[in-house]
Amino acid sequence: MSARIISIVQNLRRRGTQRAAYRYSSMYKEYYSKSSLLAIHGGGRFEGEVRESGIDLFLGGNTAGEKECAIREGAKWGPDMIHIHREGGGEQGILRAAEKICKKIGKKIPIVETNVFARVDRSEKRRLIDVHFLLTKWCLWKWMSWGRDLNPTPVGTVLPYPVDRRTFFPSPKKKINRFKKEIGLKEKNFLYTRVGGSGPSKWKNTTINSFEKIGKKYDKVNLLMVNPPAKIKKGLQALPKKVNSKVKILDEIRDDERLKDAYSASQVFVHSSKIGESFGMVLGEAMSCGTPVITLSTPLRDNSQVEVVGHNEGGLVAANQSGFERSMEMLYKNEKRRKELSVKAIERVRKNYSEKTVKEKLVNRSEKIMWCIKNNKSVSKKFSSEISLNEIDKWVREKLKKSIGKTGFGKRVAMSLLHRPKIYSTFKYVKGVFK
Template sequence: MQDLGINVVNLNGDLNKLAPLLRETDVFHWHGDGSLDPELFAIVKANKPRLVLMTNIFGLYNHSGYYELVDYDLYISKSILARRMLADRDLEDDFAAKRKVLSYPVDVKHINSLLPADYLLKTFKQQYNLQNSFIIGSGGSSVNANFDLITLDAFAEFAKRVNHAKFLLAGVTPEIIKHAKHLNIMDKLVIFDATLDLQQLLMYYSAMDIFLTASKISESFEIAIAEAMAVGIPVVAVNTPGRDNGPIELVDNGQTGFIVAHDQEKIADVLVFLYEDEKIREILSESSKRKVAKEYKADKVVKSLENLICSHLYSSIEINARSLVKNYTPEIINDYINRCSDLWEPEIKPHPVNL
């Protein structure tokens, strides 16, 4: 941030330093799970800036009076806003105006600049003996809660039908290894250490034929899905109704990927379906890239936030650009309910869409 010319002040936990900063601030942006730390927000209340924004990543709601300080409660996916509003039916009229959706940004331009050249990808595949393999991939995890073992179960079923299948995992836990040994698929796994190095991650994504994802605890917005879609890797995501279910919003079933029930046979079936039809994978790939560029592209997300701030602070400013900020409407709940039941079935055929 300092390199970008932005002044950064580290409070080192000393909230006493916050009050004078707030008195000179127009906008205070709180990024968290939706809860509001009372010690911190007591200071915000006493020194309230002109605008208080919250990026709400897990859809929690703070029942204290501090929530009144928040001008805009921005959820990172429609699915967690839908869940929150269903839980707060009696409060809908009070909170509908401040609760909105603005997704996490995906830096498509940066991703495209870091994609591996064909010769590097070929070398990578040769190095790990992947050049003649059909590769299912997942982000893996160094935390058991973020990885549902059903993906291994489904892959084991898939590998029985496609003997040159491999499963690429970036990050594993002892539980994952133990389950893979139980399934006798260790020779099918290609394991790498978990990494935050985007360029390395893009090499992994680019090597995949299909990105398969299921989270044991579910996800409010899975950035790995968005990155895989930006690269053009067809995504198969497992539905998690009743919990955060961000993947069903990222992936439009039958258009930019497939959403499948939490059933290892059905997951294996959809993998076989995609394996057998390269043209379908190409359609999903192109649709995925278009959707990410339209809905999650970083500069569009940032501009949308900028416009929201400016329109609040300066009501006389006319904003003409299309905003990615979505206001809450009952249709968000209806769309979420429909997506929870819109799952892959063998007769579903993807088709080109204008995204």
């Protein structure tokens, strides 16, 4: 089946959503030979990379005229399907652009959405979207729970981000030793590492508090923190001198080769975030390099990290501070288990998040959707049988049981309540009033 698929994003700045849109567009091009990308608000840091790939590119800008021109060019390109990428229901500009393309073409073509944060669109325009792609099963549960009162029921399915295994794989020993020497760490010391964006909400003191106990107890350990925000730096500086001397802070690593070496040099990747993850690309990259992950469960926020890592699969899931500390010590002392998890982490990424696996899912879902629209068949019937809300609700509850430490009863009750549409909307309103 030949098809022309246009993807729509806000811009081409080097952020997770935009990079994923580019990766999906590349997959469309590899399979269908033609693919295009429309950036409503203009280009960004990886505009050149997109052009070099051979993907047709339409750039808008800051003015209404520039945006309209890009949309017009996108419509002239003659797409058979539109794939929008947005954080969720609040970003209406991208959906309006898709609607305008359909009007200019003069016929109904499928519109699919990658919904990054599982935010439900309650506007009337939501009916334009045929299928919503959620990054994980956990995201799908959140989205289905919050949208259970909508009529008609929107259609959702899981389509994860791809992890680039051609870039992220275990570095050789010589490169690892060179990296450690360059940043001033001893080759034989045990290394815990955390890499993340500089936003404060993506970090949590759990890692610092846990390492304080590890650092006091064991001599040959280090903690590498890459790109931490000011508040986390302050917390690290406040550690006792004996522990603080074992901490190394680096600025953001933009070079993928050097980032691969950082992952590979680490015995364990430690991850704790206030707001959790809707996917967590750093987790997949670390696992692809053979580094097992310890991640903190955050059931009241985004919590896809527990699924991406998988307890006793790509690493360990900790339910609380105590579980995080125990996990860090467990993998420090148990080399055999650490090595087993290293092998399983690589295999987990290959099986679930490799470009090959994600591309097969992307193409399979896209062709189903285009066939339904072309033949005037129900898209919802094609996808609604994948999983029910009751089934996925049961899966979430079972997932919470798989961890070091237990998720408290209060958290489990709060999680259930906060994923009921009316209660959640009331909670958001009250939170906004007192913010």
